[in-house]
Each structure stands twice: as C-alpha cells, then as structure tokens.
Amino acid sequence: MSLSEFELIDRFFRNCGAARSDVRLGVGDDAALLECPRDRQLVAAIDTLVEGVHFPAGAPAASVGHRVLAVNLSDLAAMGAEPAWGLLALTIPRADGAWLAEFSEGLCALAREFQVALVGGDTTSGPLCATLQILGFSEPATALTRSGGKAGDAVFVSGTPGDAAAGLLLEQSRLSVLEPDVAAHLRSRFLFPAPRVALGRRLRGYASACIDISDGLLGDAAKLARASSCGVELEHERLPLSVALKRACGEDRAHALALLGGDDYELLFSVPPARIGALQRDLPPAEWSYARIGTLVGELGARVLRHGNVMDFAHSGFDHFAAPS
Amino acid sequence: MSLSEFELIDRFFRNCGAARSDVRLGVGDDAALLECPRDRQLVAAIDTLVEGVHFPAGAPAASVGHRVLAVNLSDLAAMGAEPAWGLLALTIPRADGAWLAEFSEGLCALAREFQVALVGGDTTSGPLCATLQILGFSEPATALTRSGGKAGDAVFVSGTPGDAAAGLLLEQSRLSVLEPDVAAHLRSRFLFPAPRVALGRRLRGYASACIDISDGLLGDAAKLARASSCGVELEHERLPLSVALKRACGEDRAHALALLGGDDYELLFSVPPARIGALQRDLPPAEWSYARIGTLVGELGARVLRHGNVMDFAHSGFDHFAAPS
Numbered sequence: 001m002s003l004s005e006f007e008l009i010d011r012f013f014r015n016c017g018a019a020r021s022d023v024r025l026g027v028g029d030d031a032a033l034l035e036c037p038r039d040r041q042l043v044a045a046i047d048t049l050v051e052g053v054h055f056p057a058g059a060p061a062a063s064v065g066h067r068v069l070a071v072n073l074s075d076l077a078a079m080g081a082e083p084a085w086g087l088l089a090l091t092i093p094r095a096d097g098a099w100l101a102e103f104s105e106g107l108c109a110l111a112r113e114f115q116v117a118l119v120g121g122d123t124t125s126g127p128l129c130a131t132l133q134i135l136g137f138s139e140p141a142t143a144l145t146r147s148g149g150k151a152g153d154a155v156f157v158s159g160t161p162g163d164a165a166a167g168l169l170l171e172q173s174r175l176s177v178l179e180p181d182v183a184a185h186l187r188s189r190f191l192f193p194a195p196r197v198a199l200g201r202r203l204r205g206y207a208s209a210c211i212d213i214s215d216g217l218l219g220d221a222a223k224l225a226r227a228s229s230c231g232v233e234l235e236h237e238r239l240p241l242s243v244a245l246k247r248a249c250g251e252d253r254a255h256a257l258a259l260l261g262g263d264d265y266e267l268l269f270s271v272p273p274a275r276i277g278a279l280q281r282d283l284p285p286a287e288w289s290y291a292r293i294g295t296l297v298g299e300l301g302a303r304v305l306r307h308g309n310v311m312d313f314a315h316s317g318f319d320h321f322a323a324p325s
Numbered sequence: 326m327s328l329s330e331f332e333l334i335d336r337f338f339r340n341c342g343a344a345r346s347d348v349r350l351g352v353g354d355d356a357a358l359l360e361c362p363r364d365r366q367l368v369a370a371i372d373t374l375v376e377g378v379h380f381p382a383g384a385p386a387a388s389v390g391h392r393v394l395a396v397n398l399s400d401l402a403a404m405g406a407e408p409a410w411g412l413l414a415l416t417i418p419r420a421d422g423a424w425l426a427e428f429s430e431g432l433c434a435l436a437r438e439f440q441v442a443l444v445g446g447d448t449t450s451g452p453l454c455a456t457l458q459i460l461g462f463s464e465p466a467t468a469l470t471r472s473g474g475k476a477g478d479a480v481f482v483s484g485t486p487g488d489a490a491a492g493l494l495l496e497q498s499r500l501s502v503l504e505p506d507v508a509a510h511l512r513s514r515f516l517f518p519a520p521r522v523a524l525g526r527r528l529r530g531y532a533s534a535c536i537d538i539s540d541g542l543l544g545d546a547a548k549l550a551r552a553s554s555c556g557v558e559l560e561h562e563r564l565p566l567s568v569a570l571k572r573a574c575g576e577d578r579a580h581a582l583a584l585l586g587g588d589d590y591e592l593l594f595s596v597p598p599a600r601i602g603a604l605q606r607d608l609p610p611a612e613w614s615y616a617r618i619g620t621l622v623g624e625l626g627a628r629v630l631r632h633g634n635v636m637d638f639a640h641s642g643f644d645h646f647a648a649p650s
Contacts, residue, residue, distance in 0.1 A: 001449060004414070024366060025468070025470065028471075028552075029402040029404070029470050029471050029472070029552070030370060030401075030403035030471070030535075030536060030537055030606055031368045031369055031370035031400045031403070031404045031406065031459075031461075032368070032369045032370070032405055033366050033367070033368055033404070033463065033468055034366060034367040034368075034369060035366060035367070036361035036365075036366075036367050040361075041349060041358045041359060041360060041361075042358070042359040042360070042361050042367070043356045043358055043359075044357045044359060044412055044444065044445055044458075044460065045355060045356035045357070045412070045445060046412040046413070046414045046445055046446060046447050046456075046458055047414070047447050048414040048416060048447050048449045048456070050416055050449050050451035050452075051451075052451070053449060053450055053451050054449070075355040075356045076355075076356060078355040078356070079354070079356045079358070080579070081356065085369070087369055087370070087371040088371070089373040089414070089456040089458075090371070091373060091454060116378055119369065120369060120370060120371055121371060122365045122371050122372045122373050122456075124373045124375050124378060124379070125375070125378055126375035126376075126377070126378050126452065126454060127375075127397070127451065127452040127454070129416060129451060129452070129454055131371075131373070131412075131456040133369075133371055133449075133458035134356075134414060135367075135369065136356075136490060137458075138358065143350070143358050145350065145354050146354050147354070178524070198554075210355075211355060212355055219637055227353075227354070282620060303351040
C-alpha cells in the first residue's frame with residue numbers, strides 16, 4: 001500500500017473510542033504519551049485474531065473490529081482491571097475503504113462503551129490479521145489472577161457458555177437452525193461477545209482466582225486449577241445452558257459445546273467457602289448472570305462428573321479442546 | 326496448534342529479556358501487572374513485521390526476533406523515551422522448535438541489552454507475522470515529538486542511511502557485491518539494526534522535533550516537516566553515506582537508497598539555530614554519529630537540492646517511496 005493509503009487508513013482510527021484526559025498524545029506520532037494514575041498498577045494484555053483461524057474468512061468487518069477489542073477487554077476483566085487505552089496493529093491485504101469503515105465502527109463503538117481511547121497503531125499489508133494491545137489499571141494487591149485458588153473453593157462461571165461455539169458453527173454453515181431468533185441470538189454471541197468487565201471489577205474481594213474462558217470452559221478451568229496447584233471437578237448437570245443453545249443443538253451437544261467450545265469470553269472464577277454467602281448477597285446470581293458449576297479439589301487434573309461419575313472424555317487430555325476454532 | 330504446543334512456545338518467552346523489579350506479574354496469566362514510576366509519562370508504540378512484506382521469506386529467525394523489538398525501540402528512541410516492557414503477539418504457521426529458539430534468542434538478547442522485560446504475549450497459528458508492543462517512560466514535558474520543528478531549524482540524521490536498503494537488496498539477491506566484508510556489513514544493517522535509544526534520550530533539550538526513519542529518509546523528513554507545519558530542504562551533497570554503501574552501489578545509487586530506501590531505524594531531528602552550538606559541543610557529531618543534512622523552511626513540501634537545484638523526483642510525490650520493502 002502507498003503512503004497516502006496508509007494516511008487514509010489512519011483517519012479511520014483517529015479519535016476512535018473514548019476521549020480521555022489522560023492521553024497527552026494519541027495516534028499520529030512515533031508513540032503515544034499517557035498519564036498513569038498514581039497508586040495504580042498498569043495492566044497489559046495483547047491478543048491476535050487471524051482470518052481463517054479465529055474468525056471465518058468473510059466474517060463481518062464490524063465483528064472483527066468488535067472482537068479484537070472484546071477479547072482483550074475480557075483479559076482485563078479476568079484480572080478485575082479497569083480498561084483505559086488500546087493500540088491496534090492491523091494487517092490487511094488491501095486498503096478497502098468500506099471494510100475499514102465497518103471494522104473501525106465495530107472497534108470504536110465498543111471502545112466508547114468501555115471508555116477506551118485508541119492511542120496508537122500500525123497498519124501493514126499482508127494476510128488479514130488484527131492484534132490489539134490493551135492497557136488498564138488495577139488498585140495494588142487487588143488484581144485477580146489464575147493462581148489464588150485453593151482446594152475446597154467453589155467454581156463459578158458467568159453467562160451461558162457454548163453459545164458462541166454454536167454461533168460459529170452457524171456462521172460456518174456447519175449447523176442449521178430453523179428458528180431465526182435462536183440463530184440470530186447464537187450468531188450474535190459469537191460475532192459480538194460482551195466482555196464481563198463490570199463483573200470482573202466487582203469480583204475483587206470475593207474470588208480467589210479468575211480466568212476468562214476463550215479456549216473452552218473445561219480447558220480454561222484446567223488452566224486455572226493448575227495455576228492454583230489444584231484439580232477441578234465440574235458438574236455436568238450444573239452447566240448453565242441457554243434455551244437457544246438447547247433448542248439449536250439438543251441437550252447432549254449443548255453440553256459438549258459448553259464444555260469444549262471456545263470464544264465465550266465469560267469469566268470462570270473460584271470463591272472460598274467463607275465468601276460464597278457474601279458474593280451471592282452482594283452480587284445476586286440472577287442479576288449478574290453467574291452459576292456455580294463445580295469445586296477446586298486436591299487431586300490434580302480436570303474432571304467432569306455426570307450423575308456422580310467421571311465422564312470419559314476427560315481422560316483423553318485437553319489438547320484437542322483448545323484447537324483454534 | 327494444540328494447547329501443549331502453545332505451552333512449549335510460551336516457555337521460549339518466559340523470563341525473556343531483562344529481570345525488572347517493576348514487573349509484578351509477567352508472562353502466564355490473563356494480563357501482566359506492572360508498576361509505573363511516579364512522575365513519568367507512559368510511552369506506548371506497536372509495530373508489526375509481516376513475512377514477505379517487512380522481511381523476505383526465509384529470513385533468519387534471529388533477525389525477525391531482533392527486528393520486531395528494534396523497530397519498536399526505534400519508536401521510543403524518536404520520543405526520547407526509556408524502554409521498559411514489551412508484549413509479543415506472534416503468528417506462526419506451525420510450532421517449529423528450532424525456528425522459535427532462534428527467534429526468541431534474537432528477541433531476548435536485544436531485550437536484555439535495552440533492559441526490556443517481555444511481560445506478555447499471544448501465540449497464534451497463521452501466516453508468519455510478529456507484532457510487538459513496547460512500553461516505556463518519559464519525564465513529563467520532555468518527550469520529543471514530530472510537531473515541534475520551526476522554519477529555520479537545522480535538520481540532522483544519525484548513522485548512514487541507505488545501508489539497510491542495500492542489505493535487503495543483498496538478501497533478496499537483487500544486488501551482488503564482490504567484497505565479503507562490505508556485503509556482511511550491509512546485510513547486518515538490515516538484519517540487525519541498532520535502535521538509537523541513547524541518542525534519543527540525549528537529544529531532549531536540543532531537538533525541536535524528531536522521527537525515526539523507517540519508511541525512507543525523504544518520506545519521513547516530509548512527515549516531520551508536515552507535522553511541524555513546515556517544509557524541508559535536504560542537501561544531496563550532505564547525505565552521510567557509508568563507505569560500504571558507496572563501494573556496493575556507486576555514488577548515485579547510494580544517494581537514492583539513502584533518500585528513498587527504508588528500514589534504517591536512524592533518527593531524523595530538527596534543532597533550532599540557537600541550540601546547534603550546544604548540541605555539537607555536548608554531543609560531538611563524530612562520537613554520536615550524526616550529520617546536518619538540511620533545513621526546515623516555510624514553504625511546505627519536501628525537496629532535495631543538488632548543487633543548489635531542486636531534484637526532479639521530488640515532484641512526483643512520495644507514495645512510491647514508502648512502499649513496503
């Protein structure tokens with residue numbers, strides 16, 4: 001692409017997202033200049049979406065823009081952090097004005113919703129690929145991590161996992177659903193996930209450990225358990241499945257997608273027994289949309305119990321669960 | 326790639342670069358936790374290298390690792406900032422242990438040299454592409470920008486531009502050079518550029534504006550001039566060409582590569598007339614390797630003067646100068 005094409009592209013991302021008074025210098029110089037608040041830790045994450053790996057070729061540009069920010073916001077949510085600034089590295093095969101306008105609108109609308117200012121970026125030519133770096137803040141010693149869980153802690157999950165995986169199958173024409181509102185709901189859960197930033201912020205002081213489920217509930221529960229030097233047991237009957245997912249797939253496949261499908265961007269967190277009462281009083285589960293699904297245990301590994309018996313697939317290891325969608 | 330492959334990859338990047346006491350939580354959780362120093366602004370930049378666009382297919386992995394950090398360090402150098410932390414988003418077609426070991430050694434060696442800790446990352450499968458986000462600090466109100474130049478300011482450049490472009494031509498077998506030491510020098514200038522962080526730090530208080538030359542000296546001089554609401558005139562005779570470049574290409578082509586070639590990662594900066602004496606006294610040009618090459622002027626646009634006459638190619642616009650190498 002030529003220099004003037006790059007300049008056109010830059011215009012889509014100038015003044016993108018929230019206007020923040022802590023941005024001294026944003027898009028357009030060699031680097032951005034930002035004011036860190038005193039008495040806050042900086043929280044930083046980076047995530048990439050590759051066409052054909054993390055989203056199907058031809059996915060709506062608004063969804064790609066939304067998701068590249070959402071997956072990063074979800075990382076901050078899992079830390080209980082407050083988002084502030086983003087930097088975008090976008091690689092595109094050619095400067096397609098309509099695609100870029102739609103992509104930037106998807107990105108910038110979500111950035112405004114979460115008070116994120118886009119402060120820098122780099123546009124290059126190549127196979128379609130978007131990387132976003134998110135920066136935010138955390139009060140010292142309050143950040144949630146994966147490693148604070150203990151055997152005996154209850155395990156909770158937010159939202160209705162599996163919906164996004166079914167939405168992706170619909171996008172790929174690998175699932176067909178007769179009811180248009182069911183299909184639209186599931187599709188939208190894949191295309192436009194809602195990061196649980198508010199829940200993550202509120203979980204500080206209650207949760208002992210937290211992770212966002214991007215690679216699949218079971219695989220990510222295993223990661224949290226391992227980081228906490230525990231095992232985890234999930235109860236098949238307790239998985240919070242959406243009505244839409246059950247209508248689209250039936251009970252059995254719905255459970256499999258909830259456990260093994262990816263792209264949910266919900267939070268999975270552990271809570272010590274002594275804090276469960278306070279959690280459920282201060283954050284009513286129906287209002288905040290979360291459910292208890294299992295327990296951290298002393299025996300290492302991740303297991304799913306169905307009617308009290310360990311389900312078979314848990315013995316096969318998790319490698320294939322985390323395969324890129 | 327499977328989960329265990331991703332975990333293998335993560336190992337290459339754990340404890341990569343400098344050990345810094347301001348890293349509270351590094352690679353391995355949903356996000357990194359970092360302590361910003363008080364009374365410093367945060368400086369943030371992001372840059373991507375795509376195979377076949379920013380480096381030839383089959384380039385040495387150590388060079389790709391080195392360059393993805395070097396191009397970002399160069400952005401911080403242009404701001405006069407001090408580097409601190411990096412996050413890496415790496416997309417690779419497959420988990421190739423030997424390639425990854427070499428890539429991470431190239432990245433981590435440069436990170437140690439510049440006291441940068443790698444604090445996070447994301448590894449995905451897809452076409453080879455590396456994005457690095459760099460974070461650093463600047464004392465408030467001392468950062469260099471592109472926009473502080475004024476008509477009458479002298480324009481300087483560090484190093485010997487054009488070498489990297491010749492090095493790339495050698496890598497692509499589009500240039501042949503009989504003398505092995507000349508070829509090795511030029512190749513190394515493309516494969517392992519040395520970011521001018523120390524010079525950028527020292528230019529604060531002298532330079533009125535600064536930019537790193539990544540897209541070509543003339544195009545980047547034009548960007549600095551435009552951001553400063555000026556024009557710029559460069560003097561063909563003053564371009565600091567290396568002996569190696571002249572031996573490899575001859576005088577005319579050497580000048581063209583110095584003006585129009587990319588990938589130098591040197592600094593181009595303007596200095597008000599009243600500060601030139603102090604600059605040259607405090608930072609002796611021979612020791613710091615920089616040279617005066619022109620002047621910011623009132624008339625907009627970028628021009629190259631040869632024996633006092635405006636050179637023709639300056640009339641054709643800059644689009645093709647900035648084409649990806």
